[in-house]
Structures are given as structure tokens and as C-alpha cells.
Amino acid sequence: SQQGEEDPQALSIQEGENATMNCSYKTSINNLQWYRQNSGRGLVHLILIRSNEREKHSGRLRVTLDTSKKSSSLLITASRAADTASYFCATDAAGAQKLVFGQGTRLTINP
């Protein structure tokens, strides 16, 4: 079963615009991670935010975490065509190596 629900399921924007995707989860967590997947390939780890953190940045990525609402958001600024991919949030509620993934947001960046 999926712990995370991601919103929107699909997002299409123009290159240079910002992309925001959201993730909600159901149980208490130690951390929440975001992964990217290009066209049915392996997942690439983007960023991890711990339960005691509220915001984290990495390059063009900004992640927020609201544990009271059990939700997180991933913002990609100044999007590029290469950012076209599916993005998944994952939580470790069930144990560090037993990640529970959301259904993902399919992001398309139009040139």
C-alpha cells in the first residue's frame, strides 16, 4: 500500500518556470526523501529532509516539510527540459531501508 499521495499526478510547464509538487503521508516519519525517475529507469536520490527540519535547499531544489499536516512539497526553480521525469516522495515510516513511495508526479518541461 502507498503511504504517500502526490499531487498533481501530472504537471506540464514551460522551460524556465517553477514546478511545485506536493506529497502527503499518513504516519509519523523519521525523514522524507524525494527521488527522480527518468522514463522507467532507476530512481535517483534528490534530497532528504528530516522530521525536525522544515525546509531544505539543494541547487534549484527546495523542499519543505510540515509534520503537523503530514505533507511535503518539492519546488524546482528555473526548470529545464532535462527536468522532465517522474518525481516520487518516499518515507521511512516502516524502517530505514523499507521506503514507502507515493504514486509520483509526472513532470513535463516544454521547450
Place this chain on the structure above:
Amino acid sequence: KAGVTQTPRYLIKTRGQQVTLSCSPISGHRSVSWYQQTPGQGLQFLFEYFSETQRNKGNFPGRFSGRQFSNSRSEMNVSTLELGDSALYLCASVPPGAQETQYFGPGTRLLVL
């Protein structure tokens, strides 16, 4: 360092057959987790191995099994294949001392006919 490698990359089997997939973690990583990805169910945890022992198991039938060798390489086996087992099977390894971030391989795409 070489990344996580998975073999084979693509596989076609028929119902009732069995299949074995292999995963070699990044050198020095001792924990290997397996996930199944399907369009309907998304990414689901199968099991995790550490030092040749299964530490965690997901909610999959007994037809799904795995093992880990002393060199940390892992295999998963699916017996009596069903059409619904068609999926992308991903393995991930975890570096020692950094128990949260998982490094994923490219996956094995299994098609059951």
C-alpha cells in the same frame, strides 16, 4: 565507484515459469533492498538484506524470495510467474553509516506472457 548493477535488464517469461534477478550493490554497501514497480501499484517494497540476512519483508506472496551472498550481491527469485508479476524490479543499496539514502540500480524489466 561503479553504481548499482542489475542483470538482466530485460526479460520475457511465460506464466508458470520462474525467474532469478541479480543485483550487485555499490562496493562497500552491505544492505540491499528490492522494490517492484507497476503502473497500478506503483513502487512497493519487496525485501531487504543485510549481511546475508533478510531484515525486512514487504507484503508479497511466498513466490517472491531472495538471498544475499557474502560479497553482498543479491538475487531475487519469483516462482510460478503470473501475468501480474510483469513489472520493473529495482534494487537499491545503502552505504554504511548513512542508513537513509538508497542508491538505485537501473532495474530489470520483466514481462510475463
